[in-house]
Amino acid sequence: MNAPWKPGGGLRDPFHAFVCDDHSFDLLRAVAAELGWAPEKVNKGGMRNAVQTLSISASPQILFVDMSESGDPLNDINSLAEVCEPGTVVIAAGQVNDVRLYRDLVASGIQDYLLKPFGADQLRDALAQAQAVFMAPRDAGPERPHCTMAVIGTRGGVGASSIATSLAWMLSDKKKRSTALLDLDVHFGTNALALDLEPGRGLTDAIENPSRIDGLFIERAMVRASDTLAILSAEAPISQPMLTDGGAFYQLMEEFRLAFECSVIDLPRNMLIQHPHLMSDVNVAMVVTELTLAAARDTIRILSWLKTNAPQARVIVVANKVQPGSPEISRKDFEQSIERKVDVLLPYDVRVASQAAKLGKTLAETAKGSKIGAACTALLAEALGAAEEDGAVNVKAGGKGDSLLSKIDLKGMLSSRRKDKVANEG
Numbered sequence: 546m547n548a549p550w551k552p553g554g555g556l557r558d559p560f561h562a563f564v565c566d567d568h569s570f571d572l573l574r575a576v577a578a579e580l581g582w583a584p585e586k587v588n589k590g591g592m593r594n595a596v597q598t599l600s601i602s603a604s605p606q607i608l609f610v611d612m613s614e615s616g617d618p619l620n621d622i623n624s625l626a627e628v629c630e631p632g633t634v635v636i637a638a639g640q641v642n643d644v645r646l647y648r649d650l651v652a653s654g655i656q657d658y659l660l661k662p663f664g665a666d667q668l669r670d671a672l673a674q675a676q677a678v679f680m681a682p683r684d685a686g687p688e689r690p691h692c693t694m695a696v697i698g699t700r701g702g703v704g705a706s707s708i709a710t711s712l713a714w715m716l717s718d719k720k721k722r723s724t725a726l727l728d729l730d731v732h733f734g735t736n737a738l739a740l741d742l743e744p745g746r747g748l749t750d751a752i753e754n755p756s757r758i759d760g761l762f763i764e765r766a767m768v769r770a771s772d773t774l775a776i777l778s779a780e781a782p783i784s785q786p787m788l789t790d791g792g793a794f795y796q797l798m799e800e801f802r803l804a805f806e807c808s809v810i811d812l813p814r815n816m817l818i819q820h821p822h823l824m825s826d827v828n829v830a831m832v833v834t835e836l837t838l839a840a841a842r843d844t845i846r847i848l849s850w851l852k853t854n855a856p857q858a859r860v861i862v863v864a865n866k867v868q869p870g871s872p873e874i875s876r877k878d879f880e881q882s883i884e885r886k887v888d889v890l891l892p893y894d895v896r897v898a899s900q901a902a903k904l905g906k907t908l909a910e911t912a913k914g915s916k917i918g919a920a921c922t923a924l925l926a927e928a929l930g931a932a933e934e935d936g937a938v939n940v941k942a943g944g945k946g947d948s949l950l951s952k953i954d955l956k957g958m959l960s961s962r963r964k965d966k967v968a969n970e971g
């Protein structure tokens with residue numbers, strides 16, 4: 546469940562029960578005693594007493610709660626979740642024999658539901674199962690190792706968010722990997738908009754209350770774009786500065802690792818300055834750039850930053866919005882200046898981009914059959930290839946002690962660009 550840890554939370558009782566009738570009361574006390582648990586931890590008062598008690602005391606390892614007097618079981622489970630700390634395994638009991646209710650309760654984080662009247666053996670089985678769940682390592686999750694990919698634009702508007710949403714969509718749709726998309730542009734993010742979704746309050750809640758972030762929170766707070774793609778984003782009021790030390794983001798990424806196969810983070814470049822630790826466990830860093838002078842300078846700076854601050858990350862350089870004819874800087878000059886190759890090149894295609902915006906679909910989904918579609922497929926292959934590689938990092942940079950910026954002649958590139966321009970005009 547997802548209440549913040551309370552002081553003394555480390556000293557959890559193994560068991561606490563809240564029942565409604567005498568028969569359940571006696572049975573639970575007897576079975577609790579058999580298991581070595583204090584019978585006085587079996588209380589009367591059902592769900593209402595459970596919520597009241599847990600709001601002022603540490604949550605137990607296993608909680609048994611009788612819902613027979615509950616008028617709105619799902620709502621009551623949500624109230625319980627508010628006061629019950631992460632990790633508690635909850636067994637509910639009730640008189641309603643309805644498979645839909647059972648499914649809804651399980652989806653809300655309940656471990657088991659016992660139909661009343663239940664016998665001692667049923668109760669023992671449910672408690673043994675709950676003990677096993679409480680003891681089990683939490684990360685016995687997906688078969689494939691988790692991969693976290695961060696998408697960083699070197700300049701504003703280069704298309705980093707278009708590529709982050711496209712990458713997440715391709716991973717989830719084409720590769721059928723369960724994927725989390727996290728838009729860390731908290732005030733101006735467009736990931737939800739691009740997928741034609743409302744951002745919801747999930748990310749704002751996470752920032753405001755980082756201690757509530759756990760598996761159940763993730764399940765509830767994320768907005769589903771499909772069976773395999775879930776998104777967490779915000780449209781925080783622009784009158785409100787973001788007050789966070791970045792801990793919430795880091796914790797979200799941790800939870801994604803347990804709950805999904807892939808995470809794609811749309812990471813505004815200023816976040817690197819504010820919260821460098823966000824990159825410390827990223828597997829693939831996708832640096833999105835345009836072929837311009839300013840972008841060349843900042844690509845160099847960001848690659849150098851990554852080398853120092855995220856040496857484990859495989860780096861992919863993506864040039865986006867590349868126009869035919871003479872770009873501000875040619876691909877060759879750009880590659881020379883950043884001292885590595887551009888891995889993927891996406892053409893400028895205003896038709897596909899505006900179509901994507903109109904349809905509320907990602908660039909990759911809209912671009913099927915076009916050049917940009919083929920480039921997106923190449924981008925996905927690069928990303929997965931990088932994720933699967935291990936060993937040395939792929940950021941090529943200058944020798945020890947060299948300033949990368951000092952090694953290139955930006956002014957010279959600019960003057961040759963001007964010469965080209967004059968030649969083209971002439």
Ligand SMILES: Nc1ncnc2c1ncn2[C@@H]1O[C@H](COP(=O)(O)OP(=O)(O)OP(=O)(O)O)[C@@H](O)[C@H]1O
Nearest residue numbers: 698701702703704705706707866892893894895898
């Ligand atoms: N290859 C492309 N061809 C044409 N337009 C594109 C291309 N890629 C992205 N765009 C368009 O460029 C605009 C900016 O894209 P996007 O929001 O993805 O950039 P960004 O780098 O995330 O911007 P910001 O710095 O605001 O976060 C959008 O209107 C998008 O549709």
Ligand SMILES: [Mg+2]
Nearest residue numbers: 705706730735
């Ligand atoms: Mg963006």
